[in-house]
Every structure is written in C-alpha cells, then in structure tokens.
Amino acid sequence: xxxxxxxxxxxxxxxxxxxxxxxxxxAQGAAAAAGSxxxxxxxxxxxxxxxxxxxxxxxxxxGQGPATGLTSLIAEELGVTMDQIGYExxxxxxxxxxxxxxxxxxxxxGSTAMANSFMQYRQAGANAREMLIKAAAAEWGVxxxxxxxxxxxxxxxxxxxxxxxxxxxxxxxxxxxxxRLREPSEWKIIGNPAxxxxxxxxxxxxxAQFAMDLHLPNxxxxxxxxxxxxxxxxxxxxxxxxxxxxxxIMAQTxxxxxxxxxxxxxxxxxxxxxxxxxxxxxxxxxEARSSQEIRDEILTALxxxxxxxxxxxxxxxxxxxxxxxxxxxxKTFYFPLLAHAPMEPLxxxxxxxxxxxxxxxxxxxxxxGPHMAYQQIFGLPAEMIEINTMLAGGSFGRRATPDxxxxxxxxxxxxxxxxxxxxxxxxxxxxxxxxxxxxxxxGHKVRIGLDESGKIVGWDHHVAAQSIMKGTxxxxxxxxxxxxxxxxxxxxxxxxxxxxxxxxxxxxxxATSLLWWRSVGHTHTAYVMEVMMDMAAKAAGKDPVxxxxxxxxxxxxxARKAGVxxxxxxxxxxxxxxxxxxxxxxxxxxxxxYVAEVVEISGNLDDGIRIEKVTAAVDCGIAxxxxxxxxxxxxxxxxxxxxxxxxxxxxxxxxxxxxxxxDYEPLRISDIQAIETHIVASTEAPTGIGEPGTPPSxxxxxxxxxxxxxxxxxxxxxxxxxxxx
Amino acid sequence: xxxxxKLNGKTHTVNAEPGxxxxxxxxxxxxxxxxxxxxxxxxCGACTVHMNGxxxxxxxxxxxxxxxxxxxxxxVMEEDKIGAAVQQAWLELDVVxxxxxxxxxxxxxxxxxxxxxxxxxxxxxxxxxxxxxxxxTYQRIRAGVQRAAEILEA
Numbered sequence: 001x002x003x004x005x006x007x008x009x010x011x012x013x014x015x016x017x018x019x020x021x022x023x024x025x026x027a028q029g030a031a032a033a034a035g036s037x038x039x040x041x042x043x044x045x046x047x048x049x050x051x052x053x054x055x056x057x058x059x060x061x062x063g064q065g066p067a068t069g070l071t072s073l074i075a076e077e078l079g080v081t082m083d084q085i086g087y088e089x090x091x092x093x094x095x096x097x098x099x100x101x102x103x104x105x106x107x108x109x110g111s112t113a114m115a116n117s118f119m120q121y122r123q124a125g126a127n128a129r130e131m132l133i134k135a136a137a138a139e140w141g142v143x144x145x146x147x148x149x150x151x152x153x154x155x156x157x158x159x160x161x162x163x164x165x166x167x168x169x170x171x172x173x174x175x176x177x178x179x180r181l182r183e184p185s186e187w188k189i190i191g192n193p194a195x196x197x198x199x200x201x202x203x204x205x206x207x208a209q210f211a212m213d214l215h216l217p218n219x220x221x222x223x224x225x226x227x228x229x230x231x232x233x234x235x236x237x238x239x240x241x242x243x244x245x246x247x248x249i250m251a252q253t254x255x256x257x258x259x260x261x262x263x264x265x266x267x268x269x270x271x272x273x274x275x276x277x278x279x280x281x282x283x284x285x286x287e288a289r290s291s292q293e294i295r296d297e298i299l300t301a302l303x304x305x306x307x308x309x310x311x312x313x314x315x316x317x318x319x320x321x322x323x324x325x326x327x328x329x330x331k332t333f334y335f336p337l338l339a340h341a342p343m344e345p346l347x348x349x350x351x352x353x354x355x356x357x358x359x360x361x362x363x364x365x366x367x368x369g370p371h372m373a374y375q376q377i378f379g380l381p382a383e384m385i386e387i388n389t390m391l392a393g394g395s396f397g398r399r400a401t402p403d404x405x406x407x408x409x410x411x412x413x414x415x416x417x418x419x420x421x422x423x424x425x426x427x428x429x430x431x432x433x434x435x436x437x438x439x440x441x442x443g444h445k446v447r448i449g450l451d452e453s454g455k456i457v458g459w460d461h462h463v464a465a466q467s468i469m470k471g472t473x474x475x476x477x478x479x480x481x482x483x484x485x486x487x488x489x490x491x492x493x494x495x496x497x498x499x500x501x502x503x504x505x506x507x508x509x510x511a512t513s514l515l516w517w518r519s520v521g522h523t524h525t526a527y528v529m530e531v532m533m534d535m536a537a538k539a540a541g542k543d544p545v546x547x548x549x550x551x552x553x554x555x556x557x558x559a560r561k562a563g564v565x566x567x568x569x570x571x572x573x574x575x576x577x578x579x580x581x582x583x584x585x586x587x588x589x590x591x592x593x594y595v596a597e598v599v600e601i602s603g604n605l606d607d608g609i610r611i612e613k614v615t616a617a618v619d620c621g622i623a624x625x626x627x628x629x630x631x632x633x634x635x636x637x638x639x640x641x642x643x644x645x646x647x648x649x650x651x652x653x654x655x656x657x658x659x660x661x662x663d664y665e666p667l668r669i670s671d672i673q674a675i676e677t678h679i680v681a682s683t684e685a686p687t688g689i690g691e692p693g694t695p696p697s698x699x700x701x702x703x704x705x706x707x708x709x710x711x712x713x714x715x716x717x718x719x720x721x722x723x724x725x
Numbered sequence: 726x727x728x729x730x731k732l733n734g735k736t737h738t739v740n741a742e743p744g745x746x747x748x749x750x751x752x753x754x755x756x757x758x759x760x761x762x763x764x765x766x767x768x769c770g771a772c773t774v775h776m777n778g779x780x781x782x783x784x785x786x787x788x789x790x791x792x793x794x795x796x797x798x799x800x801v802m803e804e805d806k807i808g809a810a811v812q813q814a815w816l817e818l819d820v821v822x823x824x825x826x827x828x829x830x831x832x833x834x835x836x837x838x839x840x841x842x843x844x845x846x847x848x849x850x851x852x853x854x855x856x857x858x859x860x861x862t863y864q865r866i867r868a869g870v871q872r873a874a875e876i877l878e879a
Contacts, residue, residue: 063822063860196819203824204812206759206799210825213758246742267762268749343763343771343825343859393761393825394859429764627819631862635822638861661768666857670850675864 043096044124045074046088051152051164053080055121058090058097058106059113060365061199062342062392062399063635064690065628066113068198070121072624076189077125077182079149080163087198092367092387107366109400109516111591111688114624118686126179128170135169136161184622184683193626199391211363211390212347212426219349219422220249222413223270224259225277226435229654230512231286233257234279241276248273252416254409261413267426287512287654291441294466294651295334297508298443301464302332306504308483310463310492318502321458325449329539331532333446334714335524336648338439338517339664344393345432346406350414351422358385362407363392365399370407377411396518396639401437402472433664434656437515438649440466441508442487444528454540456551459501463488465524467507468514486516490525490695495557495589496533496548511651518639519691522590526695527644527702530586531713534703544585544703545569561589563680564596564617571678572598572615581612584703586696591688593620594680597637599700605708608725611641611672611701619680621687629689630677636693637675642667644698646718671724728788732757732796741788748772748783751798759799759828763857770856773829773836774798780836799828807835807877814872822860830856834870843874 046054055074059066071087078085090097094106100116102109129149136154137144147156154163189195202208227233237260239251247269251262260279264270309315322328348362358378360370367387374385392399410425417423427435442465449458465487469478478485485492488505517523537547545565552562565587568574577583577600587596597616603609616633623629646665650657658664702712705722714720730737732755739754751760751774760783763771767782774783775797802808811834814820821827830853837844837852844852849870858866 061823063824065822196816197821199824200816200819200821203821203827204815204831205803206757206828208824209758210761212762213752215753215756215758266749266753268745268753271765341859343761343769343823343857345762392823394823396859429766429769631819631822631865634864635861638863639859642861660766661764661857662766666769666859667861667863668857669853669863669866672861672863673846 044121045078045128047128047164047167051162051167053078053085055085055087056090057087058099058117059108060089060363060389060392062363062365062395064113064632065197065625066108066117068195068628069114069625070117071198072189072195073118073121074125074128076187077122078129080152082189082195082198084152089389092364092371092385094368105366106368107400109366109397111593111691113690114686115592115688118622118624122181123179126181127175130179131170131173131175132163132166134173135166139166139169190624191622191626195625195627197628208391210344210393211349211361212344212393214349214361214390214424216349216351216422216424219424220263220265220417221267221270222410222423222425223262223264223274223428224254224409224413224425224431225262225274225279226259226431227281227283227286229283229286229288230435232281232283233285234260235282236280238278239273241278242273245269245273245276251277254412255416256412261416263413263417263423270426271428287651289511289654290652291336291650294441294508294511298334298441298464299332301506301508302443302445302462304506306462306506308481308505310483310488310503310505311501313502315502315504318458318460318500321500322447322449322460325457326452327450327539328447329450329532329535330445330447331535331711331713333444333524333528333531335442335527336650336715337441337511338643338647339433339436339649339658340396340398340515340517341432341664341666342392342394342396342398345429346398346427347425348407348410349422349424350410352419356384359388360386360407360410361388361390363395363399364389365392365395369400369402369404373404373408374411377408377415397516397520398437401515402474405437429660433649433658433660437513439517439523440468440514441511442466442524444524446528446532448532448536450536450540454542456498456536457500459498461491461502462504462506463491463525464506464508466510466514468516468520470507471510486521488525489521490588490590491529494529495554495561496529496551497554497558498551512654512656518636519590519694522588522691522695523640526586526588526590527699530588530696530699531702531711534584534699534706535711543575545574548587557589560619561587561594564594564619567617567678567680568596568598568615571617571676572600572613574598578602578612582704582707584700584706586700586703588692588695590692590695593618593687593689593692595633595692595696597696597700599697599704601701601704603725605710605721605723608723609705609708610725613674613676614672614697614700616675616677616693617680618677618689618692619682620689620692621682621684623679623682624686626679629679632689633677633693634675636691637697638667638672640694640697641672641701644701644715644717645671645722645724646716648716648719728792730788730791730796731794733798733801739788743787743789745788746784747774747786747788747791747796750788751783757798757800761825761828763826763829768855768857769826769829770833771826771829773832773856775832775836778839780833799832802831802835805835807838807873810876811835811838811869811873813876814869818865818869818872820862820865820869822862826856826858830858830866834866834873837870838873838877842877844870
C-alpha cells in the first residue's frame, strides 16, 4: 500500500483482496487547522465482510483514552453503538497516520491525540456512513437521502438491514472531501458521560497485552548493564560468574560501547546473570556533576542578566518599574530533576520474519522515531520495517525520546545475534529510575512591583533551565532565536494580561539526559506563575481569585481561563473551607486547555498536613468522553502532587542516587482524600487533556500550605519543610 | 529442579531453581501475564497474587515456599464471587487508565473484601497503601472497593 495509489484503487484493492472495507477520509480539515494545506487519504475504519467494525487508532493507548476517544468519533458518525465497534492500533505509516499537528511524524504527545484527530476521525466515520448508505440505496433502488445508519442498521424508505450487508457495495463509491457530519444535537456518544472505556474489560481480567506480556516462540530476553553515570563506556567485561546462571546464553558489548547486553532464556535468568556480570568502564566522558552543582549553577545564573530576552521587553524599563513600585514581591524557585517511572518498565521485542522484515513490538508512543532509526540500523527501506503497537503501561513522556533510546538499544542487541531468535529487551525498575531521561532542573527568579492600590506595575521574570530540545532533532522546530520554548511555555504565552512584563531565559548546562515530562515546561512555569500570583494577591491585600481576575479581563482566552477559575472557586467552596482546613487555588492554561484547582488541606506544619480535597474545573473544548476527561484530570493532579510532595532525582558525582520506588516514592492512595472534577460546557474544538491537569496541582497545594505560613519555593516539599501526615 | 505448583486450581510441574520468584514462574514459564512486573522489590503491588486466599507479592515469594499452597491469579478472578464483584465495580466506574497495575489492585482489593466485607475509607487506604498506581487512579480504586462491597451486600 502506498500513498500514490489512488483512493479508489486503494479501496478496491483493500475490499477485493481482504474482504475488508477500509474507509478513508480527507484530512483537509484537520491539516488546515495545523497550518498545512496537504490533504491525504487516511484509512481509519475497517469493516469486515461479517460486519465487524473497527476503528483504526493512530495514537497509542497509555491510559489517556484514545482507544475509547477515537473509536467514539467513528462510532458516532458511522451510526453504531460503542458495543458494536472494536479498535485496532494503526501500523507505523506516517503517510497515513501522522499526527496532523506534527508534520509528517506519527506519534503521540503534547496532549494532541483528540485535538488533531477530532475532524479527521469524524470525517472518516461520516464517509463510511455515506458510502454504505449509497450502496444500500443502490441495492434497494431508493434515494440515499432517505437513509441513515443508527445502531448499526441502515434504515429508511421502509427498509432496514445491518450495515455489514453493504460492505462490498460501498467500496464502489469514493469517499467525499466533505461528508455530512452529524450535528452536535444528534450526538449520542460524543459528550455522553455514560460512555465507558473500550479498554476496561481486558484490563480487569488480566487479558490486556502490554509489550511486557509478549512471549514470542523461542525468544531471548536481553538486559543491559549500563554505567553508573550516563556517558560511561565499556572497556571490558567478565561473564564467568554469569555463566553459572541457568538460562544464561551470552553477553556482548553493545556496538556503541554504551553497555553490555546479557541474553538469557527468560527474564529471571537475565536479571540474575546481569547482576553477576563484572564490567570495567571508562568514565572519563561520563556525567560527573552532582545535584548541588547543578542547583548552584542555576541559582547563580538567575542572579546574572538573562541570555535571551524572550518577550523582547524593555528590560531596563520593567526593572525600573519594579524598583520604583510601592511594594516589591519577589521569590526565587528551584525544581529538581524528575523521573517519569511509568508502571510498566520499558521493554520491546524485535524479530525478523522469514521475508527479512524487521518487526518491533512495542508500546510505541512515536512510531516514526524508531521506524527511521531502524532503517539506518538495519539498512532496510521503510516498508521492510513494521511496528506492532501494543498497550503501554503508562509513559508520561518517557516512551517518546528524540533518539528512540530503548528501541535502538533493542535493535543493537538484536543485530549482534544471528537473528534466528526474537530478542525482548527488558528494563528493570532500577534501570528506569537510574538510567532514564529526566525532567530538567530549572530555576526562576521573579520580582513583581505593586502600586499603592495593589496593582501590578512591573513583572520581572528570569528562567534558568536546562534545555530539552537543544541538541535534538527537534531543535530546528522547537528552538527559535536561541530560545527553547519548552523552557518558558506557560510564562511566555499565558492568558494573563500583565502590564510591563519582562521574561528572560538562560540555558544552563545539561545534566545526564533530559526529556519532556507530563506537561513539560508547565511543570515549573505554572508553579511559579501561580505561587507569584498568590503572593502578589496577599501583598495587595486582595482575594487570590479576585486578584487573578483583574488580569483576565480580555476576550476569549482570558474569559475561558477566568471561567474555570470561577467555577473551581464556586465548586470548591473557595473561602469557606471546612473548620480547621485551609485552601489554595491555581489556574493554568496548557495544551490549549484551561484548568483551575482548589486544594483543601487539614492539619498543621508541626503534626503534618493532609490533602482533603482537590476540586478541579476544566475547559478543554468539546468534551468528547467526559468520564475519560475526569479521569485524566484526576490522574494529572495525582501525578503533579505526588512528585511535588516528595520526589526528586539527585546526582552524586554524576550517578543517580535513587534506585526504585522505595526512594522514588509514588503517590499513594491515602495521599489525596478526594478529587472532584467539573467540566465547562463548550462548543470549541477539543484541546488537550492528558497533561493540563498537572500544572496547577502543585501550586494550588503550595498556596494552601502558604496559608500555614510556609511558602515552598523549592521542590520537593518534603525536603523543604513540609511534613505530610 | 522440578517443583509442583497448584495454580488456579490446576497442578503444574515447573522447572525452576530455588530462589526463583513466583512472579517469573507465573509469567515466563506458565505464560499467565495478567500478573505484572513493576518493581521487583514488593514496593508497588503490581505482582499481587493470592496464596491460600491471601494477597502476597509474587516478586518476593519464592518458588520453593509455595509447593503446598493454592496460588490464584487475576485470570480466574471472575470465577470468585468477590473477584467478580470487584471486576464489575471496576468496569462500572472505569477505574483503569493504563491498567498495568490494576491486576494487582484487584487482587489486593479482593483480599481486603474477603477480610472485611464493608471497609471504611481509612481501612481501604490502609490496606491498599502498598499498591502503587502511577496513573493515580486512586479515587476510583477507593470508590471501586466501596462499590464492590455494595454489590456483594445486595
């Protein structure tokens, strides 16, 4: 199948050779929204001759809900119930399944799965409906305008039959550029809070197949011994002791000398054999710094002039405005490295087929990355590489790296074998915590000038952070005039209308390896913006909600942010906590969505505090699956708060000091007593939901703690004076 | 060495060295993959199975210690009255997100309800504390246990 094949030819060949009908739709709408004029054929609906219907889901499922969401769009437009449609993950084929916001790249990230698919999938479902109706109309000799599909039945003109009866006939019709989309008033699935997740049943009975669960016949398990500090290389190794482990097969140095691969018959043998390996490392080029040095570098940078003037402000004028203000509110913040620690440790399996194809089985977040890397590693054309996307046990950003790190490791491990046996690369939790990619360390220094009436007259803001994008293939796209937007997003581009603001940025030296982490730059910018807003409101003697609203007086963008702020305040009983409790609030826009959260805590600093309730309000445009949205807000809050409470990755002479969950402690069930989420009704296009719940959570908690007279400006909280009961 | 294992009502003879965690026998040898590897140090609960009806962490349970025990995994929970109720509650509330920890959550929740038909929020939090969920589905896990208790009471 190639993109040069005509749509008609594609449909015919698909229908005749496999008895399946794939229905394509123009992606013009979605592509236009992403700033591209390209239109392309995109097969998203598969109907077999038995009438079984499948949505082809182009985004991987890590729990954030696209298997349900994208299937909902097809089901709604086609006219079937959610029980009448299944789903399959798309193969790696960016010509057909690219993220329309990512150029020609197939991948999931930036909370774009629903946003980039909304029109594309609806059009695909609508085209399927129209083609089936045309086929039925032709067969019945009636006017197509008299027919509709509801609950899987083509109905009208006094007739009714299952849509599966018309699959072959439908292939005779071409999809249209502009199929009729169902009106929102017709929607039964989109926006319905009763819609259940498609992936729940297999996830409660053990049948769900994550990549970790794959056991290909005759597979070997590979595990890699890596250096204590990133950048160390293998000099030599001794596997004498490893050979005593039953199931040990062999050990070899990776072609890039980054580690030693142990091959074994099963996972436990691999774990044991790797433990018994003795490796001599050359650490001369390895990361050698410690967390204290990284922190010192960032704090020092904040006290010097910034390298980049992000918003091209008159920095001297802003400084003068702050210096001359009636009152100055200022704070310096520091954020440590963080690990993603998805529940399923990283793994993937590679095999070579009899035809010489390379197949990667992976909970694959960004198929185009490993697909391109594999073409180089194996010297094969794209069509000789297949990616089988399986369920992923979480990611939080970790499964998409600019260098396709673990998929490349697996490929390198595989090419050193005779390729007769599949190789399954498995990371342990220790590998994940210690050898991973981290949310960069960052610092902010902010000085706000208030006039006598408590109005902001100047906001001088300096960010010093380790750049995620520089030095990666994404640099050209993400870095402009030297500024890595991911270091300042959320401060550089928020809806607040702050008069006289200066935003400076200084890059600090990278440490180990850095990566986007659920909500990327917003993980620290939201914290700083919302804690500073809280401090400024208090200094001005104003209510924190009312104070923020003063700077949200504009049109749509401001109004939507104000809307969630007011809704969260109302639903969270802002200003009226339960006796003995205190509250904090924060609001932030990220990935196109607006989220406000009220955190209510009990206790005190001496005996410990407890998070009693988080009340969230979210505006993410049209709420396609309201219950999935609520779940993502709940999860986003938990992820943000859990790490802010007690997690950090620290380095000692370049080596990560944490090993496993006991010292990178996850949020636990007792940490948050309740979360309540309210969704703003909207007719706007859907925007992100996987990440936007995270940014306001930690500052809302920090602002609640500030009510107890402790202003936490450095994370994690437990290392900075907060004790959680 | 050959070890006889009673798992999900069937007797299996497996070949494993002493010291082998039950987790890897279940997953790699018997190919029952509903039981998950999460941390390997009994700190996340993803590997929870039942040993004589009580939840244990299979990553820290050694094969030589289970020879006379009845081991039960997520794969047969639908045949268990409490297990089926918990699964039903999990479906009603769509507790899962990525789902990787949920076999362990369900196995632990069944253990709780077996001991305590109507646990309070505090009792749920205490019993479920060791089962980590990186997606933070905890609100729904708590509600799911309460819902399962209701289903069982009805």
